[in-house]
Amino acid sequence: MTDTSTLTRLALQGGSIVILLGLWAMGAMVADSTLLPTPLEVFTGMAKEANQGELLHHLGVTLMRVGAAFFISFIIGTAIGITMGRSKLLNTVFDPWLVLFLNIPALVTIILAYVWFGLIEAAAIFAVSLNKIPNVAITMREGARTLDKDLMEMAASFRLDRKKTLTKVILPQLYPYMAASARSGLALIWKIVLVVELLGRSNGIGFQLHLYFQLFDVTMILAYAFAFIIVIQTIELMVLQPVERHVNRWRR
Amino acid sequence: MLTAGEDRKIIIRIENKTFTQPGGKTVPVLQNVELNILEGEVVVVFGSSGCGKTTLLNLIAGLDVDFQGSIELGTQGNGIGYVFQEPRLLPWLTVEDNLRLVGENNEEAISSVLEAVGLADSHQTYPNRLSLGMARRAALARALAINPALLIMDEPFVSLDENTAVRLRNLLTEILELHKPTVLFVTHDLKEAVTLADRVLFLKGSPAQVAEELKFDTPRIVRGPEVLADYEERARTLLNR
Missing domain, CATH: 1.10.238 (Recoverin; domain 1)
Known part of the structure; x- marks a missing residue:
């Protein structure tokens, strides 16, 4: 992409965000109610809560849960996906399990985890991971099915050991699939984490949302929600996209 | 007991190699193919497309172990260096x-x-x-x-334009002089075979067997156009027999 077209794109997208905020502000002014604050009120509330209140603390706690669930589901899901993609037999046998777990509502896993293990941190992380593992596994299975047979033969004929075959031949072919499941994973996981917090934790964004819901404080509900959206978008821009660019640097 | 020089010889014996078709029918591909390659020798296996040349190489490289026979690489060098048809x-x-x-x-x-x-x-x-x-x-x-015990090359110069192919063949000739690797080279291009080979084996039939063998005395680097034309003529005569 050329520089001018990047600039055009940024201008268009920036303009589109401004229009959305404008519509929201107009709606808020027409409604003239504390139940629909203006964008300015929300962002002032966010800044105040960040400076004087507990926003950063809860943000940190939630981020840690998202991070833990993300890594657990990513590693286990990748292992399951590669194994099922490489073995026809295992894939046939365990495909119904995958379909089953994929269709269990997040709320059910969360409730069951809390009932069985108690309202503890491990139960919360477990419930979120369990929701995401099947998604990762399915994406990675697709990747493992498309592994290049020619390159695998090359690796075999040059007697590459298992470690080299995995890290230099197999995994690089899976990077695009990993990037896809990382992105969709982040988006899904943080939403489930909020539910987990609302139902059984005494801190984190989800807990705060619950608190402000009881107070009917829409300004703070939106302030917390937007704070976290900003954090997730920052991770996407500053971590996921640069990593993706790095692993794709060999492409033309 | 190994006699002197025995460990410097690569002995490949494919007694029987079959493929099972999707319908369950078993088709023989290679039968009683025996190759003895001396250290530093360049052996070219010549055969038409689809006659089992790549299958032979895959057996030697250990990519396919479903066959009767034996492959002895001797004690020199490190296994197989495989140059595939596509670079991979x-x-x-x-x-x-x-x-x-x-x-x-x-x-x-x-x-x-x-x-x-x-x-x-x-x-x-x-x-x-x-x-x-x-x-x-x-x-x-x-x-x-x-530094392979055996360098195997599977038509490495196909689908190049003729100029590039000639240049690469010359380059390979130089490298063969310099490094003296032991080579098994597979091709369906007769010119290429007589340019590079110390010895050409003609793979023919179904299941494929080594039907003829031709040995060339003039060293590769001094083979002029007349010598090559003569070699090609001899090869053609053998083929049409």
Whole structure:
């Protein structure tokens, strides 16, 4: 992409965000109610809560849960996906399990985890991971099915050991699939984490949302929600996209 | 008891190799194919497309172990260096890292082999930025870099334009003089066979067998146009018999 077209794109997208905020502000002014604050009120509330209140603390706690669930589901899901993609037999046998777990509502896993293990941190992380593992596994299975047979033969004929075959031949072919499941994973996981917090934790964004819901404080509900959206978008821009660019640097 | 020089000989015996078709029918592909290759010798296996040449190479390389027979590589060198028909370089590794992956990390050895194939300026280049001819040379360098007991080459110069193919054949001739690897080269191009071979084996029939054998006395580097024309004529006579 050329520089001018990047600039055009940024201008268009920036303009589109401004229009959305404008519509929201107009709606808020027409409604003239504390139940629909203006964008300015929300962002002032966010800044105040960040400076004087507990926003950063809860943000940190939630981020840690998202991070833990993300890594657990990513590693286990990748292992399951590669194994099922490489073995026809295992894939046939365990495909119904995958379909089953994929269709269990997040709320059910969360409730069951809390009932069985108690309202503890491990139960919360477990419930979120369990929701995401099947998604990762399915994406990675697709990747493992498309592994290049020619390159695998090359690796075999040059007697590459298992470690080299995995890290230099197999995994690089899976990077695009990993990037896809990382992105969709982040988006899904943080939403489930909020539910987990609302139902059984005494801190984190989800807990705060619950608190402000009881107070009917829409300004703070939106302030917390937007704070976290900003954090997730920052991770996407500053971590996921640069990593993706790095692993794709060999492409033309 | 091994006599002197026995360990310097590569002995390949394929008694029987079959393929099972999707319908369950078993088709014999190779039968009683025996190759004895001396150290430093260049043996070309000539056969038409689809006669089982690549199958033979895959058996030798250990990619397919479902056959009756034996493969003895002797005690020299490190296994098989395979130059595939397509380069099969890892696109996410630079040329240099592709070589490093299969062998030791000896910088000097890598530099000298890249120099030998004329890629001294392409150490840090990614394979998809190379032309097909260059990628083929990189694949040759990779196979040479492991100092193989046997270098096997599967029609490595097909689908190149004639100029590039001639240049690569000349390059290979130089490398054969310099490194003296033991080579099994597979082709369906008779000109290529007589240019490179010390000995040509003609694979024919179904299941394929070694039908004829032709040995050339003039060293590769001094074979002029007349010698090559004569060799090609002899090869054709054998083929049409």
